[in-house]
Amino acid sequence: MLHSELIAKMPKVELHCHLDGSLSLACIKQLAKNDGQSLPATDAEILEKAQAPETTRNLLEYLQRFDFVLPLLQSYRNLEIAAYDVVQQAAKDNVKYIEIRFAPAQHLQKNLTLEEAVEAVIAGLARAEQDFDITANALICGLKHQPLSELEKLLPLFDTISDEKLVGFDLAGDEVNYPEIKFEKIISAAKNSNIHITLHAGECPHCEQNIIDAVELGATRIGHGVMSKDITAYWETLIEKNIVLEMAPTSNFQTKSITALADYPFKKFYDAGLHVTLNTDNRTVSNTNLQQEYTKIADWYDFQVSDFEKINHYAIDGAFIPEIEKIQLHNDFTADYAKLIEK
């Protein structure tokens, strides 16, 4: 079992982290203060509202936890602070490159426009980059329960904002009632506009077809993809196409993707050569950080430093950044991990 200090020293890439599910307690308090909104009296009570319990019954119940912080994320200032806060937490996990995703449509309850919501997040990411040794980019999420006419407003943002920190598109939310195939038109439109695509898919039992559909429609990364375990015949395609699986152990158990450790397929995927990566999904809702996710995997599977190095190279390959930046990250990580392995 690896020492926690060694895990802490490993440079990391995180591809799957939701802004609204990852606010620190201090940040939640700051945002409420900025808005003059009251919060429950104690830290424990605040966290009880913001965190999903271990006993969450399913993905939908898990997703309800987000309702608590969303009223605090309705101004430019608060969104900017929130983005900064999540990058700051990732930097503590020694993350060198992160993509933070959010659904702009959820931040329009007061008077922000879609563009302003995106610009606020990008501004927070950029400010954090000044203060920490990390690169942070943004992904726009569409929510699957949104009307298609609303989802269609998201793609033009990539043109109107045209910021190099806005790097990709995702669809998140209830995949049982809203399977991937329903969104064929918008996903194809994103692909035709050369927008990088990652899609939440295969997070729920019996949702494996969503993974196949996501890949066939043009996603190069799959959010979670746990149910790939039930489509072994498709693994060769996933490997051939270099599809990256953005897995998040704590979240995957909480949403009841999986109930028994023996069924969690991370190691099977890794051994088969699937491009698995490790992520938090939601630092606050899942009460975790990347250090804890790495610790779990090290503990469950006796993963060594070289194994973690490999999954980080997979993550770099899947990152939505130009090739030249990937080469730089690969080189940096190779050098840093070599030093850790020598010790």
Ligand SMILES: [Zn+2]
């Ligand atoms: Zn997610």
